[in-house]
Amino acid sequence: MMSNLSPLQQINSGATREMGQLLEVRGLRTEIPTRRGVVRAVDGVDLVLHEGEVVGLVGESGCGKTLTAYSILDLLPKPGVVAAGEIHFRGEDLRRKSTEERRAIRGNDIGMIFQEPLSALNPVFTVETQIGDVLRTHTNLDSTAIKERVVELLGHVGISAPERVARSYPFELSGGMRQRVLIAMAIACRPALLIADEPTTALDATIQAQIMVLLQTLVEEDGVSILLITHDLALVAELCDRVYVMYAGTVVEMAPVEDLYVRPRHPYTSALFQCIPGFQPSDRPLAAIEGSVPMLIDIPPGCRFADRCPYVADRCRTETPPLVDVGAGHRAACHFADSLDLPGPASEQLEQDHASAPVY
């Protein structure tokens, strides 16, 4: 089993890993009422995350990946609501908990980091105040202990002058530093789960790499589980154990990261791979997926990807494909998952990429 994994994967699945279920989402349906009708932004999503695992949630903008995270945290912007489904965290259904109980979980058991480190920090308070408030909310530490813990946390996320940064205002820090501060804030109370929503998208390439290394360290040393929300399949390859691919509010494919890269089973996943520079064979031009995500109001039966799928058949337009097993831990929602031989980045090529990629 281990021999099938890339070197990075082997690091990820260290022997100390416990594989208890941390988060289980079942049949999640999130709706947004609009003037033109109810938008089913998330429609029947199942998702499992084990302790110590890094799971990727991948898809293009508007596929419902961020709203899935907000649904888990009870952070949905109005007027969005979770209409159906269960969200089990450590065996307890979060939807049965009160608003106050769910607030107490946020920042304490589940931390979240965001895409825009520039605007995600409050401009008029120091780093110390902002991280300190999280600690004050969830712990009984006194003010001296909080100050010490803030500095310790900043050091932990790789900030070299933690005392100075603690006293700084966000506008005095660089983008990479701010993202580190946000990560420090998210892990302040040692959460078991960290939800990272496009944590590196707004950063430049070298800083991206540093932040990815930091997240990797948190997984290995602190045993944090991460739900990584991204549109970037290259990032997923670096960090994740398993991947969920979302399209138009539904999960279309779920697989261990290796299997997905060796042989994607859903045409959408395959199409996503072809959009990544460097992942497709170099003699082919960079692809784009034609068309756009369908409006999620009054969704007709059939596969939601049908209009954009190069392999579309009549059956796809009438019959909704269920998410079925297509291999060990690998599921796909395509009528032709077994028969199609879809292009993905070959395993040899993936390893070559790793070998030639800068060491993070």
Added chain:
Amino acid sequence: MRARFLLAKLLWTVFVLFGSSLLIFGLMHLVPGDPARAMLGPLGTPDAVAALREKLGLNDSVLKQYTTWITHAVRGDLGESILLNQSVSSLLAQRLPITLALSFYALIFALFVALPASVISATRKNSLLDYGARLTALIGVAMPSFWLGLMLILLFAVKLGVLPVFGYVSLREDPVDHLRHMVLPAITLGAAYSALIYEMNRSSLIEVLQQDYIRTAHASGIPSRLVLFKYAFRNALVPTITVIGIQIGYLMSGALLVEAVFAIPGMGRLLVNGVLSRDYPVVQGAMLVTVLIFVFANLAVDMLYTVIDPRIGRKR
């Protein structure tokens, strides 16, 4: 960086004061003909006019007149009232505290109404409460203060008889009666001010509540109350403070009307009477003091900014 920001503001303040002093001084010379004759009116005998010219220093060059006036003014000597036979500074010393007290009460009233109302409106945007508050604010801005004052007198003083109709009692004489006399004028003066602060803080809060850092605070489990009153309120306050500062000028000019309606012997009354009777030293003195208050209130607001928002006055 902040020292430089404040120094620049201070220099600007000095510049504004200098400019205003020129304007105020120039007023006397803008009146066609001889100011002394204009002051004394048709009854002024040539002898009286000559005496007044001598007293006001009108025979000197304009530059000398200005420097004499401004150097005296800096030392607190604003000349003598022509009609009241009293020094202008002593008149101001009597009248100014009354206007300041009235403005202060109006400010307190305005903040007390506007800030809580804006929080309620912003957190319950487009609810009935929000619509009600916005409608009230609209009426508050649209209503002329003298009319509002008369209506309040009619209701509370004449019909209900719970508050005095008009007049003024000093704080030292009788604190309770002082406040009773100040309630209606303060509401009258503060109503429109309050509506402006409310509108500004409401829209500012609504915008701030949509910011990413508010979402971060919620995602960190910070209790909503703390998110609203600490994380959102402080950011929302910056534009609101600007309105509060600029409108202090409005408060001072609004006091003219309100003092007239409620027969309060404040600086507004002094200024109006001074204009009507062409008592130029009084007019100049009162205007100079008004400008001074306005300019320093705004300087105070600028300093307050740097406390509220650390980004202001620093290099980005």
